[in-house]
Amino acid sequence: MGARASWSGQLAFVLAASASAIGLGNLWRFPYLAARYGGGVFIAVYLSLSLTLGFVLLVTEIAIGRYARQSQLTAFGVLGHPKWNFLGVLATLVPLFILPYYNVIGGWVFRYFAAYAGAAFAGIAPTADPKAFFGAFVGAPWAPFAAMCAFTAAVVAVIVLGVKNGIERANLVLVPALLAIAVALSVYVATLPGAGEGIRYYLVPDFSSCDNIGKVMLGAMGQMFYSLSLAMGIMITYGSYMLRRDSVPKAAVRIVAADTFVAILSGFMIIPVVVVFASAGASEGVRAVIDAGPGLMFETLPKVFLSLGTAGPWFGLVFFTIVLFAALTSGISMMEAIVAAVCDFFKTSRARSVAVVSVWSVAVGALSAFGYGRWSSLRFFGLPPLDFFDTSMNILTPIVAALICVFAGWILSPKRILAECQRSGERVGFRLFYVVMVRFVAPLLIIAIVVSEVCRCLKLGGWSI
Ligand code: PHE
Numbered sequence: 001m002g003a004r005a006s007w008s009g010q011l012a013f014v015l016a017a018s019a020s021a022i023g024l025g026n027l028w029r030f031p032y033l034a035a036r037y038g039g040g041v042f043i044a045v046y047l048s049l050s051l052t053l054g055f056v057l058l059v060t061e062i063a064i065g066r067y068a069r070q071s072q073l074t075a076f077g078v079l080g081h082p083k084w085n086f087l088g089v090l091a092t093l094v095p096l097f098i099l100p101y102y103n104v105i106g107g108w109v110f111r112y113f114a115a116y117a118g119a120a121f122a123g124i125a126p127t128a129d130p131k132a133f134f135g136a137f138v139g140a141p142w143a144p145f146a147a148m149c150a151f152t153a154a155v156v157a158v159i160v161l162g163v164k165n166g167i168e169r170a171n172l173v174l175v176p177a178l179l180a181i182a183v184a185l186s187v188y189v190a191t192l193p194g195a196g197e198g199i200r201y202y203l204v205p206d207f208s209s210c211d212n213i214g215k216v217m218l219g220a221m222g223q224m225f226y227s228l229s230l231a232m233g234i235m236i237t238y239g240s241y242m243l244r245r246d247s248v249p250k251a252a253v254r255i256v257a258a259d260t261f262v263a264i265l266s267g268f269m270i271i272p273v274v275v276v277f278a279s280a281g282a283s284e285g286v287r288a289v290i291d292a293g294p295g296l297m298f299e300t301l302p303k304v305f306l307s308l309g310t311a312g313p314w315f316g317l318v319f320f321t322i323v324l325f326a327a328l329t330s331g332i333s334m335m336e337a338i339v340a341a342v343c344d345f346f347k348t349s350r351a352r353s354v355a356v357v358s359v360w361s362v363a364v365g366a367l368s369a370f371g372y373g374r375w376s377s378l379r380f381f382g383l384p385p386l387d388f389f390d391t392s393m394n395i396l397t398p399i400v401a402a403l404i405c406v407f408a409g410w411i412l413s414p415k416r417i418l419a420e421c422q423r424s425g426e427r428v429g430f431r432l433f434y435v436v437m438v439r440f441v442a443p444l445l446i447i448a449i450v451v452s453e454v455c456r457c458l459k460l461g462g463w464s465i
Contacts, residue, residue: 002431004069004462005163008320010246016249017062017229017238018258019171020333022178023326024105028297030263031202031270033223035290037216040205043264045213047222050256053445057401058235058252061418065239066248072233073341075240081411088341091233091400095337098232098393099357100365102334103155103360106327107147107369108298111137113324116205116316125313128300134295145369152361155331159339160354163241167332178325179262185318186268194279198272201286209287218452221445222394227259229330231401234336235463240340247424262326269319270301277304297323335361372442395453402446409439 007013034042068075072091076084079456112126115133119126127133158166189195225231242251272288278286292300299320305312333358342353368386371378380388408417414435421428428434 019329021259022328026263061235062239065236071340072236101368106151113320120313195272198275
């Protein structure tokens, strides 16, 4: 094992962390949550949360990683608190269990990308009945597994090349391409007849649809965690490759800005087309159409694309290209967090670690990939495997985030995090704010998410989101 790998500079780090952050959460989850929770109201709440809480958590994780020069598994112990190694284990379990099913969903995206590519060039829609298409695909004996393997192979191909030659280079192509296509698509959508109404629906606060501001805040907070790739070990691992001369707070601000920009942009891509579609005859109304949850991306949007006539397949192709790029870079970051943990813990080579993690990912991913088809009788606590993993991770993630705050605020001391922020020689002007946030505000707010998630699972209703 040689010296620890590092990014080539601040830009490479910001690009990598943003590439991780920008993913399915921005493109699919943010728009439907915004439509559900009163448009502008949700956007305002989300912005205020990500600029405060999101920023603080991001700084904390990156600083821990850079300080320890270790991935999340070993970082807490290396910082002189071996009792907190359990937190490293928990923080590693998150990506370990999310990666396999994220790759399954990545496979779905890949399948749709391929279907729209074929359809666009043939000048026809990929299917006349998107709901049946999705059902047939996820229920097919081999297709979801094969798609997952293809997606995983693409991720592995990048990871195996290493931090600078693999991840950095892939991001240099994928992130700017994603941004350019997303901006172009939003501009195109704005020119469609009736788009104005959709943009109004998206941006104008609708207080009537968010009677309970607590619910909106919880929704926004959960979204923020997922979207900023927090509590998954990723930002600790990526931070451990950061150069000492680069600024942690500046990087964190830029990552939050990039991630939020793409989230808001996705609303401009999706909501107006859905509004036009819904007002042109769908009887359910805009809210019901867009609030289709997970079905939005794979069933509802293809229906909307169908209504666009000949432009539809092209629209679908461009859209799924963006989604594919976003999913790839997020998958890469998640796999890297596990590969780094295995390397740091077992002091083994990158190649070996990648091999082990790939086998794990494919084997565990198979449960989710086959879970709606050939193994559809397989249920964990009554849920299909993918839903089960997703639900458990939704609970584990905020627990890990709260513990990271407790560690930084009470065990390690915020001073050490702030000192790490000052290594680049700059003055840190948010000391008091940081201490109050990391010690009190953040853990309390996060506990509220845990409670709400648990209630949702137990179907107690009320505060569930
Ligand atoms: N942050 C990513 C998104 O917004 C999601 C993600 C989850 C990334 C897990 C990496 C790991 O979609």
